[in-house]
Amino acid sequence: MEIDQTMPELPEVETVANGVDARVRGRRIQRVWTSGKPQTFKSSEAEIVAALTAARIKLVHRVGKTIVMDLLRTGKEPAQFLIHLGMTGRLLVSQPEVPLPAHTHAVLSLSDGREVRFVDPRRFGRLSVLTGAAAYQGPGAEPTTVPVEEFSHLFKGRKLAIKAALLNQSILHGVGNIYADESLFRAGIRPRRQAGQLTREQLARLHAALRQVLSQAIKLGGSSVSDYVDADGVRGFFQLEHKVYSRAGQPCLQCGSVLKKIVVGGRTTVYCPRCQQ
DNA sequence: AGGTTGACCTGGACGC
DNA sequence: TGCGTCCAGGTCAACC
Incomplete structure (x- = not known):
């Protein structure tokens, strides 16, 4: 089997978003851990932890090169968790007993025990949250659908x-x-x-x-x-x-x-x- | 304001 | 063998 590591561009990001969606849609996030590497986080880590903890994952999809996790939160406004993979970022769904890879920067522990892990050796990736009704649109036009x-x-x-x-x-x-x-x-x-x-x-x-x-x-x-x-x-x-x-x-x-x-x-x-x- | 450049990162490839 | 250097590139800030 031929395996090749490529930079995450639109097709790779879409593939990952779909794969993660199929695995975690509908699950609740119980706990969030972050690594404390400041440049990885566009929103503060406290903000991310607060927005994600106890939220239910409604959908995981792609906008541009960004993976978007739509979150529902009881008694609060909806939120979106934005994951940009940068060059070497990975978003993985793992059983908790699988050892954490090196360069793990965030772990979302789900109610069923599994973990969503953000791993990024080169740290060009970025994590942030958006709260409120306005959905993330991305900075430009969408190449797969633009007329x-x-x-x-x-x-x-x-x-x-x-x-x-x-x-x-x-x-x-x-x-x-x-x-x-x-x-x-x-x-x-x-x-x-x-x-x-x-x-x-x-x-x-x-x-x-x-x-x-x-x-x-x-x-x-x-x-x-x-x-x-x-x-x-x-x-x-x-x-x-x-x-x-x-x-x-x-x-x-x-x-x-x-x-x-x-x-x-x-x-x-x-x-x-x-x-x- | 549009356009251009360099910094941010680290692993891997390459040269001596 | 091992060390040093260079290169990869998405995004953003700083500059022209």
């Missing part, structure tokens, strides 16, 4: 490179480095092209490519979710076969040209100089 006209409108007049625009979460949320490069390759667009200069046709191709690549990755993720969420966090995802990401210097799978590596928006970017114009 093509709205998608195109997002880039109108923008001077930044299309690759940087795809990574900008306040424009479009959920797309990271891997799927930005993969969708630009499939759409035949150079990563450095100015976002506002793209034609209707190019934007339509990009919109379609992005949706296709994301939904394909979500489908593949579904087959590995139980390994991931139930395990101690060692296993990763079955990956979409990358056509350009991390293949710099290798031949393009479409035309054979050597794939080029550049930096756009501060991120490593790989593209085919022939297929992407």
Whole structure:
């Protein structure tokens, strides 16, 4: 079995959210432990403990790259627990006797004894809570559902490179480095092209490519979710076969040209100089 | 205000 | 072998 660890982008986050939802929906959170590593918590730890303790988990879902746990609390306003996995974050559902992995930063003990654990070695992940009726919307447009006209409108007049625009979460949320490069390759667009200069046709191709690549990755993720969420966090995802990401210097799978590596928006970017114009 | 850059982290890969 | 250096990247603050 081929196992590969990948960065959590939209498809991975959705896979984890669905897997955790199937396991904990309807359960009550009895106790909450946090690690005291300040940068991991966007809300204060006391705030998180107060919001989560005794709450019932109504639903676990995804908004952008954030896992959202909707909580019902008797006699209080509803709340949402927001989990951003950062680069190395994992959200696991474990029996209490399974030893805590290193770099565990939060543990939610459920009424049935199981534990929801947030583990994050590199600590780019963030935990926070929202209380009140307003549901978390995320900073930008949702790439899996945004209609093509709205998608195109997002880039109108923008001077930044299309690759940087795809990574900008306040424009479009959920797309990271891997799927930005993969969708630009499939759409035949150079990563450095100015976002506002793209034609209707190019934007339509990009919109379609992005949706296709994301939904394909979500489908593949579904087959590995139980390994991931139930395990101690060692296993990763079955990956979409990358056509350009991390293949710099290798031949393009479409035309054979050597794939080029550049930096756009501060991120490593790989593209085919022939297929992407 | 839009756009760009660097800091935050740590494990793994690589070079000498 | 072991040490040092570099690289990965999501987000945010700071800057232009």
